[in-house]
Amino acid sequence: MITTLPTKREMYRASLERDASFEGVFVLAVKTTGIFCRPTCPARKPKEVNVEYFANTREAIKAGYRACKRCKPLEPEGETPGWLRPLMESIERDPSRRWRDKDLRGLDLEPTRVRRWFKEHHGLTFQAYHRARRLGLALGRLRHGEDLLRSGLDTGFDSASGFRDAFAKCFGSPPGRSRRTPSVVVSRVLTPLGPMVAGASEAGLCLLEYPDQDRLQRQLNQLRRLYGDAIVPGRHELFAQLDEELTSYFEGSRTLFEIPLDLRGTEFQLETWNQLLTIEYGTTCSYHELAENIGRAGAQRAVGRANGDNRMSILIPCHRVVRSDGSLSGYGGGLWRKQWLLNHEFNSHSID
Numbered sequence: 001m002i003t004t005l006p007t008k009r010e011m012y013r014a015s016l017e018r019d020a021s022f023e024g025v026f027v028l029a030v031k032t033t034g035i036f037c038r039p040t041c042p043a044r045k046p047k048e049v050n051v052e053y054f055a056n057t058r059e060a061i062k063a064g065y066r067a068c069k070r071c072k073p074l075e076p077e078g079e080t081p082g083w084l085r086p087l088m089e090s091i092e093r094d095p096s097r098r099w100r101d102k103d104l105r106g107l108d109l110e111p112t113r114v115r116r117w118f119k120e121h122h123g124l125t126f127q128a129y130h131r132a133r134r135l136g137l138a139l140g141r142l143r144h145g146e147d148l149l150r151s152g153l154d155t156g157f158d159s160a161s162g163f164r165d166a167f168a169k170c171f172g173s174p175p176g177r178s179r180r181t182p183s184v185v186v187s188r189v190l191t192p193l194g195p196m197v198a199g200a201s202e203a204g205l206c207l208l209e210y211p212d213q214d215r216l217q218r219q220l221n222q223l224r225r226l227y228g229d230a231i232v233p234g235r236h237e238l239f240a241q242l243d244e245e246l247t248s249y250f251e252g253s254r255t256l257f258e259i260p261l262d263l264r265g266t267e268f269q270l271e272t273w274n275q276l277l278t279i280e281y282g283t284t285c286s287y288h289e290l291a292e293n294i295g296r297a298g299a300q301r302a303v304g305r306a307n308g309d310n311r312m313s314i315l316i317p318c319h320r321v322v323r324s325d326g327s328l329s330g331y332g333g334g335l336w337r338k339q340w341l342l343n344h345e346f347n348s349h350s351i352d
Contacts, residue, residue, distance in 0.1 A: 005055055006336040012048050014039045020120055021211045024194045026053050027073050029065040036060040041071035083109070084117060095133055095234075099126070132232045183230035184223055187239055192250050193337050196313070199223060200236040204260035207311050208242070210333040219311050226264045249314070252348035255281035257315050265309065268296075272306035279320045282345045286324045304330060314341065 005011065005026055014022040015037075022039040029036035030046045036054065037043065054060040057073055067074045075081075080088050086107050090097070101111040104126075111126075118126040184206060186199045197216060199207030206227075209219050223231060241259050248254035263273055271294045278293075279285045285293075287300040287307075296302065307318040313333060319341045323329055331338035 005053060006334065008048075008053065010334075010336065011039070011053050012051065015041075015051075016045055018042065021194050024190065024192060026055060027057055027060050028053050029060050029063065034065055035068050036065040036073060037068040038071040038073045041068055041073075043068065043070050081117075084114070087114070091130065091133070099130055129233055133234050183232060184227050185234045185236040186231060187233060187235065189239070189243060189246065191246055193333065193340065198239060198242055199231070200238045201227060201262045204262035205238055205242060205312065205315070206262040206264070208313050208315055209311060210313060210337070212332065212334075215332050222309075222311070246314070250344070252344070255345075255348075259315070261312060261315065263312075265306075268302065269306045269309055271296075272303055273310060273312075273316050276307070276310070276316050276318055276321070279317055281317075282348070284320050284322045284326070284342065287321055288324050290321055308332065320345075 006014070006022075011022070011026055011028065013019075015028050018040040020040055025039070027036045027038060028051050031050045031052065032046065036057070052063075054063065057067070060073075061067075087099075087104070087109060090107070091099075104111045104114055115125045115127075118129050184199045184201050186197060186207065189196045189198045189208070193210070195211055197207065197209050197211055198205065207219060207223060209216050220231060238259060245254060245257050245259055249257070263270060265273070272290070275290060275294050287303050291297055291299045291303045294303075303321075307321055308330060310316050310318045310332075313319075319331060319333075319338045328335050328338055328342075
């Protein structure tokens with residue numbers, strides 16, 4: 001399979017800014033030291049002329065480079081770092097437990113470092129992440145008929161009033177109305193194109209987005225309007241299925257996704273998204289053709305906007321839409337990702 005990397009300028013910028021969205025996309029090697037690093041390595045950055053790029057660690061090693069001892073690029077990209085795993089395992093064992101700075105230090109963790117990692121990878125501090133996680137757990141209990149006060153106390157809140165205030169702030173309504181409160185559970189998903197953010201409702205998957213902060217924030221704000229402000233980090237039964245289907249897709253053994261989708265949007269958006277699902281794997285369609293296929297000839301720009309509003313990257317294949325001359329335009333994950341996906345599908349399809 002042909003591997004398409006971002007441009008050198010884009011990769012160098014990503015390394016200077018330690019952009020975590022490029023984790024797993026490339027490694028950079030320093031000619032003067034013989035060392036290769038992750039894009040997010042905190043070490044001092046070399047001059048651009050002294051850097052070359054590889055799609056993976058295997059290629060860097062074959063070229064004679066050795067792994068950086070500071071950022072440890074040989075560890076699986078995007079996974080929780082080893083120093084943080086004891087905390088995450090503790091949270092999974094008892095998600096209702098409240099964590100304070102002294103508890104983190106008890107695990108030999110520096111609270112500032114923990115906050116910085118969660119802010120970088122989840123967009124909020126550890127305390128905010130874990131509070132939202134506990135509230136999501138409480139919401140699930142309330143929906144199963146559990147007593148309001150019991151639900152609050154069992155998920156780490158000291159009083160009924162404190163639980164009500166935190167719940168209302170997170171979900172936009174008091175816990176007494178929880179059975180009518182829709183919610184979305186979000187989590188990170190690891191892919192060869194870097195980590196992505198997945199979201200699932202009770203009806204199906206409703207988000208799969210690249211972690212570009214501006215675009216992701218717009219998509220999350222849209223979900224809040226559609227689902228009543230209730231977005232919480234946590235686990236969902238669909239995430240295991242999503243992981244399995246994405247893995248087989250990137251391995252080239254899957255051409256269709258079966259995971260249920262919860263699509264919400266305007267009538268025109270839904271028409272466009274459903275038409276996108278008909279574009280066959282390994283092929284492309286122009287914006288002009290897409291507009292004609294939904295009976296909206298001449299509405300290429302409107303179709304383009306609907307494409308841009310797609311919250312289900314890869315699963316709803318807006319990457320298969322190109323200009324009439326075959327050139328690429330507009331993709332929320334960046335044109336290099338769009339080219340990567342098209343190359344991947346074309347080459348996998350050719351092998352079949």
